[in-house]
Amino acid sequence: MTRVWKWNRPVTVREVLEDLQKERSIAYTTVMTVLDNLHQKGWVRREAEGRAYRYEAVSTRAAYAAALMNDAWSQSDNAAAALVAFFGMMSEEQRQALTDAVRVVRIPESTEQPSAAEPARPAEPEPAEPADAGTAGDENDENPDSAQDGPGR
Numbered sequence: 001m002t003r004v005w006k007w008n009r010p011v012t013v014r015e016v017l018e019d020l021q022k023e024r025s026i027a028y029t030t031v032m033t034v035l036d037n038l039h040q041k042g043w044v045r046r047e048a049e050g051r052a053y054r055y056e057a058v059s060t061r062a063a064y065a066a067a068l069m070n071d072a073w074s075q076s077d078n079a080a081a082a083l084v085a086f087f088g089m090m091s092e093e094q095r096q097a098l099t100d101a102v103r104v105v106r107i108p109e110s111t112e113q114p115s116a117a118e119p120a121r122p123a124e125p126e127p128a129e130p131a132d133a134g135t136a137g138d139e140n141d142e143n144p145d146s147a148q149d150g151p152g153r
Helices: 002-007 013-020 028-040 061-074 079-089 092-105
Strands: 044-049 052-057
Touching: 002 013, 002 052, 013 028, 013 052, 028 044, 028 052, 061 079
Parallel strands: none
Antiparallel strands: 044 052
16 A cells, blocks of 8 residues: 555556565565455455556555554543543644644634623633653655555565
């Protein structure tokens, strides 16, 4: 998936193979099997081109990462504690990215004045910055052999 996301276009098994062979020895059939598995799982779609297929990502890398985070968070029995622990692992750069993301998704306050029957809503407080408890891994640190079923291959 890393190669498919990186190129952001439909790719052939041969293209992925040639790129991977710059780093390590790998068989054509291995790349073909992995892309076929990703297709079977719904991570890529494919279109026939002659006797080969062109594979294209179904979703973005960002959407995949968001789905993973949401899945992990939803499995916690204490969502607030999980978020605090997660924020504590973030680097300063990651916390700034989080702050920027919160600004993007925050719903702007209505320009209309509340009616007399409606009490004004208090402004939402800014999220507190947790103490820095270390740094999380670089987003480019990816071990394709670390997850059998995930699309990090």
